[in-house]
Amino acid sequence: MELNTVKDAFDRVTKKQKLSYSKAQEVIDLIHREVNVALEKIQSGHGSDWKSVLAELKIKLKETAPLTQLEGTQKDLNISLSKYPKILEKSFNPDISKAYRNVDLDIETTNEIIANHFYRQGLFEVGDCFILESMEQEPVMSIKSPYVQMYEVLESMRTQNLEPALTWASANSSKLHANGSDLKLKLHQMQFLEILRKGSQSDAILYARAHLSPFATTHMIEIQKLMGCLLFAQKLNQSPYSELLSSMNWDKLAEEVTRQFCNLLGQSYESPLSVTVAAGSQALPPLLKFMNVMSGKKQEWQSMKQLPVPLELDDDFQFHSIFVCPVSKEQATEDNPPMLMSCGHVLCKQSIMKMSKNVSKTFKCPYCPNEINASQCKQLNF
Incomplete structure (x- = not known):
């Protein structure tokens, strides 16, 4: 189900909520007016018996039937509210553990990152409580x-x-x-x-x-x-x-x-933990879709060294230069790093290996007349 359907369902709930609120306020105002009229009659006297005034008020309130008036709009609201979670469950996978990978975390470093986040947000009491309960007072308090x-x-x-x-x-x-x-x-x-x-x-x-x-x-x-x-x-x-x-x-x-x-302090302006969580939130949906396709291949997912699908993150999460090989049109990776050739142009390692027949012969640079010796190419680090 598309996200706009979720938005439609949300808009429907808010509309029903406003109608229910409006109707409730209308009924309350009506009751308030009738009670005030009764009070004015009692206070002014006019020879009326207060018991008869209250009896008249009771009849009017019974005719108004406030509970009956409220039941209709409240019922519509409850129906919309009950349907909304079901639509959300269809649109979003509530079990995100499918995209989880077993990673050995350094507990001390992780605790330091979390405490650092609390302190940089000004949540000092929360940070102190976290440190106390994580038993990491000495290395983190500084x-x-x-x-x-x-x-x-x-x-x-x-x-x-x-x-x-x-x-x-x-x-x-x-x-x-x-x-x-x-x-x-x-x-x-x-x-x-x-x-x-x-x-x-x-x-x-x-x-x-x-x-x-x-x-x-x-x-x-x-x-x-x-x-x-x-x-x-x-x-x-x-x-x-x-x-x-x-x-x-x-x-x-x-x-x-x-x-x-x-x-x-050697820290970024944005909290690293906040950036990581925000980037992970964007990356999670495509990873979950991939894992649904790879159902039954959990072990293969755990052993992968690189992400199996391309993840498009916002520019806010682009912190490093990205090199795409002009020959293969593939993005450089640890296994296929960018290599600087003697002429000054750069290709990915796999492209150089193919063009040089696994370093068995020289080849012409695709961008200039120079002959390239693959053994003289140097890896670039951005």
Whole structure:
């Protein structure tokens, strides 16, 4: 069953749910009105006996039949809800163990990856609990403190306090510079704008002389724009530079701080565990389809060194260069690596072996006039 059918079933359930809610609210409003009318009669007196008023209310509610009105829409909703899981089961294979391969995992490394994920997400209590229960306190605890510092910096930035971030950037100035990062300048720019936004033009000039002038030779355009802001100290939000006050700039700066923090820790900006799970989620459906075709050949699946089917993942999961042999049109693998020929062109090993008759003779490069000796080809590593 196609995914759009699942979506149709989901839309049907949500539609029934809205109808049921709307009908329930309509009945409740009706009951509320009748009760209020009865209360007004009792409170106003008008010579009416309160017992007769309640008796009249009871008759009206019985005529309204609220339960009967609700039963119809609720029944339709229950039918749709009961069908939806069945449609999901037909569309998705609930047993993903078919695509599982027996892999000997290094428990200590796996625990470190999981703990690292919790800490980099700021889930420190969860990370501590995981470490305590995994009995890996000593080797893993050292990864917590850098992320605690990172989140302290980010928390201060949420209140537009840049002092902790500036202190950290100054302490790691040489490392940031070596990585080609201009984070320190961006932090000083934001601090300059904060000073100016508060209306202190003289303090902003002093701050620029102390902290922005060292960047003048390499970032003159940015600094000139900041100097232009001095003309609008009291009304910067109405100036041509008002976009510099956008809250999005704070978000981008916080993202850059996080990126550089992780970079100096030797970690990627995205959690490796999150990326792995997301990539695995995309790869799982074709693998399950393949295993359904290979039913009864579980042992063959367990012994394969390479994936038996091509998996198309989003560009977000492309981290390494991929070489496709221009002759065979096949993607390079460990068993069929790219080989650099003496002329500078590259083919896959199997293509070279075929063209050289298993290194028994030279062959002409398919892209230039050079004669190639297969024994002189070198393996390339991307």
